[in-house]
Amino acid sequence: MSVKHGLLTILTEHALAGYDLRSEFEQRTGGTWPLNISQIYSTLQRLERDGLVESTADDSDATLWNITDAGRAEAENWWYTATARSTPSREEASIKVTLAITSPYVDTAQVIRTQRTESLRALRDYTKLKSKLGPINSLSREDLAWAMLLDSYIFTLEAELRWLDHVESRIAMGFANLAPATPSATGPTQTGGLVANGTKKDNQ
Known part of the structure; x- marks a missing residue:
């Protein structure tokens, strides 16, 4: 909008x-x-x-x-024109998690746990706000609109929490190598003739 x-x-x-x-x-x-x-x-x-x-x-x-x-x-x-969904919304939480998956020095599981805690807090707050409005059939137009907006936030958070659970289970099932590496003080960890990102280092 x-x-x-x-x-x-x-x-x-x-x-x-x-x-x-x-x-x-x-x-x-x-x-x-x-x-x-x-x-x-x-x-x-x-x-x-x-x-x-x-x-x-x-x-x-x-x-x-x-x-x-x-x-x-x-x-x-x-x-009366539908809102286009051709481009996915840039939701920060989902971007953060997907970036964590690609970073060798980030504990992706911890990122997910931290985000889940915050999303659960927000979900409780929005649910509490909605409960204070009273029965739907007794609401004014303004309160009904507010209730529907709260529902939108609640449904979005519920979907986000399901997605976080999904990502966490996928990591647990087959991507144990996503455990964070320990970066050196001077840059990527070096192994033999290769640095951690797969780039060959120059011979001295």
């Missing part, structure tokens, strides 16, 4: 000043995507340049932002 489309979808409902638009954006996303006011205004200025919004002054000379017909069409197109 881009900030551009987030602001456009809110403006389809009513005109707002920049500060009010930021507050509503953060409220609707559960405070998970905080924006500074300069980012709001720079985005609005680009939207105005592209003919998707227009600015007017109210009775107190405050600037209000109104969506144009072209802006409504852009917002509707965004709502």
